[in-house]
Amino acid sequence: MATQTNQETLTVQEAIEARQSIRKFKEEQIPRTVIDQLFKMVRLAPSAWNLQPWRYHVITDPALKVKLQEAAYGQTQVTSAPAVIVLASDMEDVLHHLPETIHPGMTEEQKQTEVANLSGIFNAMTVEERGQWGLTQTNIALGFLLIAIKGLGYSSVPMLGFDQAKIKELLGISEHAKIAAMIPFGKQDSDGYPHHRFELDRIVTFH
Ligand SMILES: Cc1cc2nc3c(=O)[nH]c(=O)nc-3n(C[C@H](O)[C@H](O)[C@H](O)COP(=O)(O)O)c2cc1C
Numbered sequence: 001m002a003t004q005t006n007q008e009t010l011t012v013q014e015a016i017e018a019r020q021s022i023r024k025f026k027e028e029q030i031p032r033t034v035i036d037q038l039f040k041m042v043r044l045a046p047s048a049w050n051l052q053p054w055r056y057h058v059i060t061d062p063a064l065k066v067k068l069q070e071a072a073y074g075q076t077q078v079t080s081a082p083a084v085i086v087l088a089s090d091m092e093d094v095l096h097h098l099p100e101t102i103h104p105g106m107t108e109e110q111k112q113t114e115v116a117n118l119s120g121i122f123n124a125m126t127v128e129e130r131g132q133w134g135l136t137q138t139n140i141a142l143g144f145l146l147i148a149i150k151g152l153g154y155s156s157v158p159m160l161g162f163d164q165a166k167i168k169e170l171l172g173i174s175e176h177a178k179i180a181a182m183i184p185f186g187k188q189d190s191d192g193y194p195h196h197r198f199e200l201d202r203i204v205t206f207h
Helices: 012-018 034-040 061-072 091-096 109-125 128-151 164-171
Strands: 053-058 083-089 178-186
Touching: 012 053, 012 128, 034 053, 034 128, 034 164, 053 109, 053 128, 061 164, 083 109, 083 128, 091 128, 128 178
Parallel strands: none
Antiparallel strands: 053 083, 083 178
């Protein structure tokens, strides 16, 4: 994995194979440079029409983590981790900034046509429908995030076991947004479970 710092990083294959859900972390804070590097990588995740509906919230405040943990039915990994990422998907925000998603190489006329086209497609959907569509894209970023965290030498656990409305209220996230996951992360202080997965013939069909 390409990096501009001298910390130890894993190859993509190593990161994928070594990633396991970790639920107990060391108290060690995560340097801001590492967090910035992480987001510089995950913002490169692909999305249809390059709409990038993902919006990341990073929580390090201990009192706020206690409240997040309560909203996550007491799951202790939330306060164990030095940092927690809440990954939200906000298609309404995307629609408000459509011109920003258009590639700068396009002519002004092409840009206007593309914005009108996208606007037509998404405004024909309900807020709920396009919210669900955005979530499918944001989950691509979640995959990138989990591997990038591991690649940078950290561990995480993706979580969906929480009260969405409470998390939105705590973080000031709009009601229409969808939360793809809460991801506590840090240096691991416990082992994960060994991988337990389907055999390839259960999940892969060759034609
Ligand atoms: C979207 C998603 C939501 C999850 N929610 C929780 C959760 O709320 N709490 C938890 O302890 N683990 C949660 N997990 C972790 C899974 O249990 C774990 O990824 C799975 O058992 C495979 O184990 P591994 O991640 O160690 O490979 C979640 C995983 C995903 C991908």
